[in-house]
Amino acid sequence: MRKSNAKIVVKVGTNVLTRSDGSLDVTNISHLVDQLAMLKKEGHQVVLVSSGAVGAGRELLPAADEMDPVVRRQMLSSIGQIRLMELYRQLFAGHQLLCGQVLATKEDFRDRRHYLNMRNCLEALLHDRVIPVVNENDVVSVTELMFTDNDELASLVTAMLNADTLVILSTVDGLLTAAPDDPTATLIPTLSATDESVWSYIAPVKSSFGRGGMATKVRMAQHTARLGAEVILANGKRRDSLVEVLSGKGLCTRIPAQAQPSNLKKWLAQHPTTNGSVQVNEGAKMVLTDGASVSSLLPVGIISVDGDFKKGDLLSIIGPDKESIGIGVAQYSAEKARNLMGQKGQKALVHYDYLMIY
Known part of the structure; x- marks a missing residue:
């Protein structure tokens, strides 16, 4: 770790938390919690931005797939959020840690008072033996209130907290020069926050169960780096990948931070309306x-x-x-x-x- 007492935001995608059939991958989630607990006990401040609520709901109520898509997403999230948070609660308790749930919509970032209230809550949680678990409030988030995906939410939280590093965990090692199944594909280890040539490598393909894809990840990663945080794209299915990339090892793509603007300017940069x-x-x-x-x-x-x-x-x-x-x-x-x-x-x-x- 390059800095003691670093403030780290870790975003975990749906496909990292689930198996190929969409059910929760409890083994991998447990290993992720082990790594987050290790970082916390080393003195770092850690925030988890977690996908997976809708997937957890689908596992419990598969028949809901026949419903209207918007209502289905709200319903599955409402059911799955409890399942997912209970799993996190049990796993963090094994490390004598608590987890606190923070649900957000875009409206919370548009309104300056909501924004500051949420930041104050997260800052308070970080100073105790708590891992805040942030997720989109899918139950009330529809149309204009929805984030592009949790990569956007993670970017907003990183800027809000003046975090040192954002780690985005997916099922690939980072940004590749071609599709993951292309034998000629090679990993891009470092990317500038202002490098536009990178878009020639990215196909606009979404992940199987999540809403986003590599295009969203890179766009948000470069934006976050321009606002002053280092961003790391890594493979959350690899064992110990989180602690390895944060210690400067392991396969990943790094986007170095640029000069950090003021808190107000960060809020302005994230404001869509x-x-x-x-x-x-x-x-x-x-x-x-x-x-x-x-x-x-x-x-x-x-x-x-x-x-x-x-x-x-x-x-x-x-x-x-x-x-x-x-x-x-x-x-x-x-x-x-x-x-x-x-x-x-x-x-x-x-x-x-x-x-x-x-």
Whole structure:
């Protein structure tokens, strides 16, 4: 382990927790808990983002597969969550540890007060003999409240807690240069958070029982690394893979962390909903995206204002070709922004401290 008392988020995919027939793989789950307990007893702060509730429900009530897909998912999750948490409770108890359940929806990350309340709860749990187990609240998460999958949830939790490392465990060793069943495929050991060439290696294929796939994992991994945490993609079916990759050994793909932004900027970067948008000219885009300088969004660089936002609302910032370049908090209303648009010497619409450039 590179750092003592590190804060580590471990995301475990459905296929790591289940067998080929969809039933829970209790043996592998037990071994995962052993590794998490080892990390905890070494003094690290550990959060588990666990899939598997729907799979656990399907094992108990297979006939539910004939129901409406949305209702089925809610029902299976409601039943399976109890089964999964009871299994975690028993296994962690064998290490004299407790586990605490934290269920989340996207709405908890959109609302700043909900966000801070959840962060405070997780921080409190981390300072005791508790492993927080975070999962999407599938019972109430439908359509716009749903995460892409638990990779997105793990990324949000990692940023929220200022975690040092996010480990995403799936059933492959990391990012490969071809499909896992291709004999020419080789492991990519290190990936930059800004490397766009990686997309030529990734096929948009979802896992058999989960909602995500490697494309989602890499997208979220690079995003998380840009927000200041190291990300490791590894194989959760390999024995001792978690402790090995965290000690710098084992097969995996590592995405090194970039400079860490402020907590507020992290929240902005993870916020999907805005109340309006402003389009900037090429000069303003160059200034705002120049990582070597500190710049606020001034009216002189704005060429259009969309929406009826107020002071304190969130704004999308788009470039001259309508590409998204950032998000920020408005310092005054849309009406005032329209009146000041293109003028020099005016107050910033978005101050640098409340501005996140992607």
